[in-house]
Amino acid sequence: MNEKAKLFQKILAVQKVLEPLEKNGWNDFQKYSYSTASDVLLPIQRICNDHGLIVVADCVDSKIEPGRASVTVRLTVADSETSEALSVTAPGYAEDFSYKDNRPNGDKAVYKAITGATKYAVRSFFCLPSDDDPERAPTRLAARTVIKPAVNNSKVDIALIEQTTAELKRLGWSNKEGRLYLQETFGKSSRQHLTAQELQQFLNYLRSLQPSGAQSTSE
Incomplete structure (x- = not known):
């Protein structure tokens, strides 16, 4: 052999x-x-x-x-x-x-x-x-x-979800706070149910916020 x-x-x-x-x-x-x-x-x-x-x-x-x-x-x-x-x-x-x-x-x-x-x-x-x-x-x-399983599973949507996750951690938001905002703004309880446009809107909103206790650079 x-x-x-x-x-x-x-x-x-x-x-x-x-x-x-x-x-x-x-x-x-x-x-x-x-x-x-x-x-x-x-x-x-x-x-x-x-x-x-x-x-x-x-x-x-x-x-x-x-x-x-x-x-x-x-x-x-x-x-x-x-x-x-x-x-x-x-x-x-x-x-x-x-x-x-x-x-x-x-x-x-x-x-x-x-x-x-x-x-x-x-x-x-x-x-x-x-x-x-x-x-x-x-x-x-x-x-x-x-x-329900996510209906938007493109790389773009996955990337947006990961970016919102990073922003939520930066702000110190709990899962409950995030779900409450989604429910009040989009009428949906999960980011996986958002469209790409809604995900981007949510991400832009999070990026506009500062963590609790952080001072504004304009002060």
């Missing part, structure tokens, strides 16, 4: 014992469970190591802008006995409009993008079974919450 065949035999052995990934993460804002980086990487690493395989993930390309990042992650699985290796690449994208000292920071976007790309690369390489089918998302959401 040649060295490449040995590597494939070991990857096959790993795939035979893999099971659907656990989902220990929970998104409290959008009400859905997800597989964390540990849920994806730890089982793979342990099983691969048991078969003499080494797993390495590295970011080979990135495009970073304020609040957003696009990356490419390369996942390599190498046989520790023969040094034979096989690699795949996966894209990743993330946005982060968090604030620090009342200024846009967004420095977590690249790390979120790398984490997402790494998880995608692992799933693709090992053909991991998963129930993360987007067509099934509304069913899972319905089981978790009575809030």
Whole structure:
């Protein structure tokens, strides 16, 4: 058996014992469970190591802008006995409009993008079974919450929601205060039910406010 065949035999052995990934993460804002980086990487690493395989993930390309990042992650699985290796690449994208000292920071976007790309690369390489089918998302959401699934799911709307989240944190608003404003202004109880225009209007309003106790620069 040649060295490449040995590597494939070991990857096959790993795939035979893999099971659907656990989902220990929970998104409290959008009400859905997800597989964390540990849920994806730890089982793979342990099983691969048991078969003499080494797993390495590295970011080979990135495009970073304020609040957003696009990356490419390369996942390599190498046989520790023969040094034979096989690699795949996966894209990743993330946005982060968090604030620090009342200024846009967004420095977590690249790390979120790398984490997402790494998880995608692992799933693709090992053909991991998963129930993360987007067509099934509304069913899972319905089981978790009575809030209807978002009807606006474009990147633009998601970005606006994340920006309003950052502004709410900056102002120190509670979830109750935010829902009350939405109900009085738009007649809706959730940002996920707002149109893109309404989201932008809400964001502009939040940006016009100062945190409680903050002094105006015009004073």
